[in-house]
Amino acid sequence: MVDVGVQTSPPSQLQTDLDIGTSVTNNSYLQMPVTSAQPLDTSFISSPKKDQDTSDASTPSPPPSPDKPDSDVSYVPSDELHDSNQSTSPDYITTEPKIIAFESCLKTLFARVVCTECGEPISSDESTILYNGTAMKVKFLCMSGHQTSWESQPLVNSKPAGNLMVATAIILSGETFSRISHFADILSLKFIGHTQYYSIQKDIAIPAIDNYYSLQRDVVLQQLQGKQLVLGGDGRCDSPGYSAKYCTYTFMDTLTGVIPDFSLVQVTETTSSTKMELIGFQRSHSNIEDANLAVDVVVTDRHVQIRKAMATDHRNKNHQFDVWHLSKSIKKKILAIKPKKLLSEVKPWIPSILNHVWWCSREAKGNPDKLEETWTSLLYHISNRHTFPGKLVTKCGHPPLSDDAIRKKKWMAKDSPAYEALENVITNKLILRDIRHLDRFCHTGSLETYHSMMLKYCPKRMEFDYPSMVAQNSASCCRQQCQYRKEAKDWRQWYAVLHDSLSKKHWQMDSS
Ligand SMILES: [Zn+2]
Ligand SMILES: [Zn+2]
Known part of the structure; x- marks a missing residue:
C-alpha cells in the first residue's frame, strides 16, 4: 500500500481539530504529528525477539496477514496476541483484551518500525498520528518515501470496532454517555463524541438488542405454549409518584422465571403518570393473549386500577395478590x-x-x-x-x-x-x-429480584429517550431469559451471548 501526500497538521491547527473531533461521525481520523513525540526511551522493551526484529532491518518481514487491517505495517505483535483467525473474527473482537496505551509509549514502538517495502526505518518527522474516537491510526513514511499505515483497532462496518463497542457497552451497563465521557475526559482518554455515540446507538446497538430480544421472546413464548400459566405482574416507574416519566410493566412466569412480555409506557401517552401502570398491564396482557398463551392466574400487588381491570376485563382469570x-x-x-x-x-x-x-x-x-x-x-x-x-x-x-x-x-x-x-x-x-x-399461595419475589437487577440497566432518575429505555429494558429482559434458560450463568456470559448476536447480525468485519 502506497499512499503519498499526507500532510502533518501545524500545531495551531491541531488544537482546533481535536476540539471538533469529539463529534465526528465518520471514519475520518484527526491528525496529530508524530514529531511531537517525547524523547524515545525503549529500554523497558526487553523482549529479545522484538529487539532482534527491529535492530536487524535486513531480516525479511513476515508475509502480510490478509486478516489484519493494513497488515503491511511491520509492527511487532504482542507475544500474548492470539492467533490471527481468533483475533480478527467478529466474535473474538468482543472478548479480546483491550488496553489503555499511552501515546508516548506507542511512539517508542513506532520508532522501531521498519518499512516492509525496503526495510528502511520510518521517518518520525514525516509520520502522522490521527484519532477517530477511541481509535488511533498512524501513517508512516519511510526514509525512501514509502507510505504505510497502522490502526489500533480492527474495522467493522468501516468503523473502528472499539468505537462501536464503547457505545454498546454504555447501553448494556445502564450508563449514560455524559458520565462515561466525563470519566474519559478525566483520564484524557480518547473517546467518541456524543453525535457519534447517538449515531451508533440508533443505527447499530439498539437494532441489534431489539432483534436479539425478539428472537429470544419467540423462544420463550414457544416454551410457555400449552401450559396453564401463573403470571406475576408488576410495574416499575423511573421515579416515584407524579414525576415518573416511564413505567415498565413486566409479566413473569412464576414457575420458570422467564418473561413473556414487558411494556414500556411513557407519561406522554396518558393524562397522568398514575395511569401508566394500568396501561402497561393491559398492553402486555393483550400481547400475551395474542401469543395464544393460557393464563390461569395473575399475581399482582393490590394496585386499585389493576384489581378493577381484573374484576371487569379478565374475569375468567384468577387474580391473586402477592x-x-x-x-x-x-x-x-x-x-x-x-x-x-x-x-x-x-x-x-x-x-x-x-x-x-x-x-x-x-x-x-x-x-x-x-x-x-x-x-x-x-x-x-x-x-x-x-x-x-x-x-x-x-x-x-x-x-x-x-x-x-x-x-x-x-x-x-x-x-x-x-x-x-x-x-x-x-x-x-x-x-x-x-x-x-x-388462596393459591403466589408471590412475586422473583419479579422483585428482577426489578432490582433492572436498576443496573435502567437506573432511576436518569434521563433516557424512549428507544434507549426500550433497549435497556430489552437488554435486562434478555439477561433474565439467559439466566433462566441456562444460556448464561452470570453477566459476563450473558454479555458474550448478546455480543455474539451483535456480531452475527450487525457487525460485519471489514476485510482489508
Ligand atoms: Zn520504504
Ligand atoms: Zn393456637
Whole structure:
C-alpha cells in the first residue's frame, strides 16, 4: 500500500481539530504529528525477539496477514496476541483484551518500525498520528518515501470496532454517555463524541438488542405454549409518584422465571403518570393473549386500577395478590394502632401474625373460605384458645403447647382494649376481602429480584429517550431469559451471548 501526500497538521491547527473531533461521525481520523513525540526511551522493551526484529532491518518481514487491517505495517505483535483467525473474527473482537496505551509509549514502538517495502526505518518527522474516537491510526513514511499505515483497532462496518463497542457497552451497563465521557475526559482518554455515540446507538446497538430480544421472546413464548400459566405482574416507574416519566410493566412466569412480555409506557401517552401502570398491564396482557398463551392466574400487588381491570376485563382469570405485599400492608395497619399503650401490647405478636399470613396462604390450597377462617382463628390463638367453633377450621395448626410454653407467652385477654384494637385490624373489611386472594399461595419475589437487577440497566432518575429505555429494558429482559434458560450463568456470559448476536447480525468485519 502506497499512499503519498499526507500532510502533518501545524500545531495551531491541531488544537482546533481535536476540539471538533469529539463529534465526528465518520471514519475520518484527526491528525496529530508524530514529531511531537517525547524523547524515545525503549529500554523497558526487553523482549529479545522484538529487539532482534527491529535492530536487524535486513531480516525479511513476515508475509502480510490478509486478516489484519493494513497488515503491511511491520509492527511487532504482542507475544500474548492470539492467533490471527481468533483475533480478527467478529466474535473474538468482543472478548479480546483491550488496553489503555499511552501515546508516548506507542511512539517508542513506532520508532522501531521498519518499512516492509525496503526495510528502511520510518521517518518520525514525516509520520502522522490521527484519532477517530477511541481509535488511533498512524501513517508512516519511510526514509525512501514509502507510505504505510497502522490502526489500533480492527474495522467493522468501516468503523473502528472499539468505537462501536464503547457505545454498546454504555447501553448494556445502564450508563449514560455524559458520565462515561466525563470519566474519559478525566483520564484524557480518547473517546467518541456524543453525535457519534447517538449515531451508533440508533443505527447499530439498539437494532441489534431489539432483534436479539425478539428472537429470544419467540423462544420463550414457544416454551410457555400449552401450559396453564401463573403470571406475576408488576410495574416499575423511573421515579416515584407524579414525576415518573416511564413505567415498565413486566409479566413473569412464576414457575420458570422467564418473561413473556414487558411494556414500556411513557407519561406522554396518558393524562397522568398514575395511569401508566394500568396501561402497561393491559398492553402486555393483550400481547400475551395474542401469543395464544393460557393464563390461569395473575399475581399482582393490590394496585386499585389493576384489581378493577381484573374484576371487569379478565374475569375468567384468577387474580391473586402477592403474599408479601399484603402482609406488609397488614403490618402497617397494626403499627397504626393508637394509643401507643395499646400498640405496645400488640407489638410482640407482630412477627407471629405475619408468619400466620404466609401459613394461611400456604394451607388454603385454593380454598378462599378456608383461608379466611384460618386467618381470623388467629384471634383465638392470641387469647390462648386453640380449639374453636368453625366450618372448615376448628383448631390451631401447631402441636399442643407445653405448660411451660403457655406460662411464658404473653397472651392477650379477650375483649381487652388491645385485643379489640387488633381484632379491628384482623377483621377489617378490606383485609378480609383481600386476604381471600391469597388462596393459591403466589408471590412475586422473583419479579422483585428482577426489578432490582433492572436498576443496573435502567437506573432511576436518569434521563433516557424512549428507544434507549426500550433497549435497556430489552437488554435486562434478555439477561433474565439467559439466566433462566441456562444460556448464561452470570453477566459476563450473558454479555458474550448478546455480543455474539451483535456480531452475527450487525457487525460485519471489514476485510482489508
Ligand atoms: Zn520504504
Ligand atoms: Zn393456637
